[in-house]
Amino acid sequence: MxxxxxxxxxxxxxxxxxxxxxxxxxxxxxxxxxxxxxxxxxxxxxxxxxxxxxxxxxxxxxxxxxxxxxxxxxxxxxxxxxxxxxxxxxxxxxxxxxxxxxxxxxxxxADRALEVPGIGLDGSYGAADFVSWYDGHPDVPRTWPLDAEKVAVLGVGNVALDIARVLAKTGDELLPTEIPPNVYAGLKASKAVEVHVFGRRGPAQAKFTPLELRELDHSPTIEVIVAPEDIDYDEGSEAARRNSKQVDMISNTLEQWAIRDVGDRPHRLYLHFFESPSEIVGEDGKVVGLRTERTELDGTGNVKGTGVFNDWDVQAVYRAVGYLxxxxxxxxxxxxxxxxxxxxxxxxxxxxxxxxxxxxxxxxxxxxxxxxxxxxxxxxxxxxxxxxxxxxxxxxxxxxxxxxxxxxxxxxxxxxxxxxxxxxxxxxxxxxxxxxxxxxxxxxxxxxxxxxxxxxxxxxxxxx
Missing domain, CATH: 3.40.50.720 (NAD(P)-binding Rossmann-like Domain)
Structure with a gap:
């Protein structure tokens, strides 16, 4: 040339x-x-x-x-x-x-690593793998274990919401979409009735987009629940709300959910804040629970541990802490x-x-x-x-x-x-x-x- x-x-x-x-x-x-x-x-x-x-x-x-x-x-x-x-x-x-x-x-x-004890237990999954399964990726297994009745999702971004929503919905709700037959069969047989989403920091630090968050509440089968004690802001959080319309919209939505009466939809989706995962609890090599440390705001929008731990009865844990x-x-x-x-x-x-x-x-x-x-x-x-x-x-x-x-x-x-x-x-x-x-x-x-x-x-x- x-x-x-x-x-x-x-x-x-x-x-x-x-x-x-x-x-x-x-x-x-x-x-x-x-x-x-x-x-x-x-x-x-x-x-x-x-x-x-x-x-x-x-x-x-x-x-x-x-x-x-x-x-x-x-x-x-x-x-x-x-x-x-x-x-x-x-x-x-x-x-x-x-x-x-x-x-x-x-x-x-790929999934970003999360270094907590028990991460390798049977029933501990990465977000990327689950997303690939329900999106019909050709290079992943055709089946997914969905026998847990209570499930934890770690992370407060849109991927975490996607996973929580797909787990909480019924297979028939998702059938009108493009999901392939193997995914429909798996979701229809899912036993999940409670999904718990955990964030280490507070509502003002959540990485959801407002529309994605509000869509959680649109399903006729999902009751979205926020605990009133999880609504808390410090000076850094208030500054974030003033400086970002998106942060303020997310905070307002979560506040409204925290003060309303809990309804009777059959599947419950809990959004927890100020809970930092410290251990995935196992028995005979399988997930039987999640332990979190309660955190509190430090004035800047960041959090520190309180030394108070909570145990959650779950049989599966999905980590949605970022892709790699x-x-x-x-x-x-x-x-x-x-x-x-x-x-x-x-x-x-x-x-x-x-x-x-x-x-x-x-x-x-x-x-x-x-x-x-x-x-x-x-x-x-x-x-x-x-x-x-x-x-x-x-x-x-x-x-x-x-x-x-x-x-x-x-x-x-x-x-x-x-x-x-x-x-x-x-x-x-x-x-x-x-x-x-x-x-x-x-x-x-x-x-x-x-x-x-x-x-x-x-x-x-x-x-x-």
Missing amino acids: TEQSAATRPLRIAIVGAGPAGIYAADALMKSDAEVSIDLFERMPAPFGLIRYGVAPDHPRIKGIVTALHKVLDKPQVRLLGNIDYGTDIALDDLRTFYDAVIFSTGAN SQNLTSLPFDDQAGTVPNEAGRVLVDDTVEGEGRFMPATYVTGWIKRGPVGLIGHTKGDANETVACLLDDSVNFAAPEQPEPESIIEFLESKGIPFTTWQGWYRLDAHERALGEPEGRERVKVVEREDMLRASEPDKVQT
Whole structure:
């Protein structure tokens, strides 16, 4: 490839991860003044990442984001290559052969550790694993043990609420959604009648969004209960309420629930504050309880232990204390932060004494692998814009790839015998899932088995 021909062809960009972060990056590239040709690599046979495999099935409002993402993937400058696992099917050196630059947007799909005694007991689960099960992820078991009548959920973020709500609802309530038959069967047989959600701090420090919190109370089978003694604020908490409409709305909702009479809906969902998990209690290797230490506010919005402990009769514990990104082959990784070290999306190899750093050539990150698993889906747009701006600034110094022709990567994948899927394949899978739901009046029924997804996608016609 000569310098002249490199200047006249589109900039070839590989994006690893076709969830919201990756698709937003593709959108930002296409909205720039640069002429670009983009390939989105996705580990799953289907696109949309967190939207498809991380959002509770009874949240069609959030899943509506797919409509906007769909429009991006419909653009002629972008191509989807699914069912390709980075680090197994393709390496960074391979990508450099075909692309001017690579953006990683692989998200976070593992559970952050919680170091308390008993965490390894049978009946102690991570949020990510349970979410993957009820969202029909092909790489997790098809069944889930739901024989506990009383369940604890640790954490006060939206994922904790999702888990609590799914556990507290009946299978029939969730049947109108896209849940596959194995998930419906599991939830219909669930024995849970009490779900207890525990937060270490107070109402003003909860990480729910107001709408997500209020939705808890919409189910005709769930009685949401808040203890009046858990409504407490200090100076730091009051300042948080004054400075954030969202914090104030959450606090107001919890206050209203704390003073109302308890109704008679069959399933009870308790929201507990000022309870810090200290031990998951076991017997014969199984969860039989949870011990928490009562905390109190210290004036700043933080809490301190009181030395008073409470024991809770539960038979299962779900920890929803945050997601964690996984290490990516050939990239540096900060195990503590769970991110790839970077500056404004440029991947750092190491930091110099002056703090300027040294960057991996033409290698970038965006989304949760860049900043950690915090914030809402829409926040990744800002990440993408920042990363793409850096990439375009650097593009004049990119080394030309050996094989930038769009068909070269297709020939490479075919030579390795990788059964990859395409955007056209997604349209076929989408139509298949919708057809499965139609007889029951449902929008779709999600296909779970990877082989079935591949078969429905028919990955033999490739967009070039």
